[in-house]
Amino acid sequence: MGISKKCEKGTTIKAQFEHFVEVGSEVYLTKNHNLLKALRATYQKPIRKMPVHLSIVGKVGEPLLVSLTVNDETVTYKGIIVENAMNAPLTKEQVVKQLSKLGSTSFVAKTHEIEWDENAYLLISQLNEVRRQAVSLLEAQLLKVETKVHPEHLKEPVHASKSEGSVGNWYVHVTTLDQLDECLKWSQIKRIYWEWQYDNALAHEALKKCEKKEVPMYLSFPSIIKESTFRRFEKDIKSWEDTALTGYLVRTNGMYYVLKDSSKEIIIDYNLNVMNHKTINLWESLGAAGETVSAELTLEEIMLLEGNLEKIVYGYIPVMTSQQCILRHTNNCQKKAKEKKLYTIKDRKDTPWAIQTDCEACVMQILSYEPIVIKSGELQRIKNQMNVRLQFNKEDMVETHKILSAYLEGKTFTPASLEGINFKGAL
Helix, strand or coil: CCCCCCCCCCCCCCCCCCCCCCCCCCCCCCCCHHHHHHHHHHHCCCCCCEEEEEEEEECCCCEEEEEEEECCEEEEEEEEECEECCCCCCCHHHHHHHHCCCCCCCEEEEEEEEEECCCEECCHHHHHHHHHHHHHHHHHHHHHHHHHHCHHHHCCCCCCCCCCCCCCCEEEEECCHHHHHHHCCCCCEEEEEEECCCCHHHHHHHHHHHHHHCCCEEEECCCCCCHHHHHHHHHHHHHHHHCCCCEEEECCHHHHHHHCCCCCEEEECHHHCCCCHHHHHHHHHCCCCEEECCCCCCHHHHCCCCCCEEEEEEECCEEEEECCCHHHHCCCCCCCCCCCCCEEEECCCCCEEEEEEECCCCEEEEECCCCEECCHHHHHHHHCCCEEEEECCCCCHHHHHHHHHHHHHCCCCCHHHCCCECCCCCC
16 A cells, blocks of 8 residues: 655554464655655746737627737738627636636737727637637737848758759659559659669659659668667669769668768658758758658748748658558568558557558558548649649559549649648647
């Protein structure tokens, strides 16, 4: 049994036990709550928050206006139409209290002013949504100010890509010849990324297909490649310098180091956390021809970036990478299999997550249970800013055609109809 109350030295404690206890048995102190609390206070510091002035205008029959001001920056969000109360109208105090709840954000409401009709009414949930939207606007505005304060973030790229200056191009990433054949049927596709998979012969076959259609091809290297594996394939990797290959899609710092003196273009993939101008400028100063922005960025965060960039607008992406391969431990190892099977693992809600294996490196990845899907509205804004990529890995030819039709044709089947996920932001 455990004793949780505080006891001073020399205190006699009476306790009941379910089982016999030997006289002289040892008593252990497992946790001292007061000591832990005191220690925690020495390293936990309150989070500094930016003081906000809150301005509210609520008139019956007109949209609710909520303004947030930090220093000299003000944003105003126009919300839902304020209704005439049927029974109990909202008081000024209730409205201010609800809109001032900035708990988990970087702000705290220090001052406020309010114009509120006596008979005005809105649902509390509607006030919460207005508050969230206003905070999002303020965060986006402050990010823009940050880039103005630091002009070096916006300096011109050191390295110019062959394709620099163009935006809105369609790129695809493929892993099978079936996917490649389907993609090469579409004239809108201006670049192919081919998943190398340690197979030079298959990659050369893919390159011939791309050359025939005059579409640039880039080799996409593994997300993890250990030194021992690299040494086995070092000659294969370097042999591509003497081919018509356009470039490489790099996912690790180590592979960039190997290819840094290459005569081919180097494109940085999304998993190297391209999230701001400093990262973009760093890679371009090192010779990269372009970067893929992080999959976690929201539309507003993406709009702040400049450079020869691209964004994945469709695709299953790895959410977990492990050298403890589930397939190996369940006697389903794919290493010597002539034809790989597609396995899934189900979570507690019975949702299937696809398993992707790199058998040369003995690495397993679990893919997102649904693909990233950027819908039509956001898609056009992204295309106005940068190039976009469709990422194919486990799709067959029929599924590949369906996705391509949705994005490139948009007649009978549009991105809005696709099931998928989107990130809420990294900041």
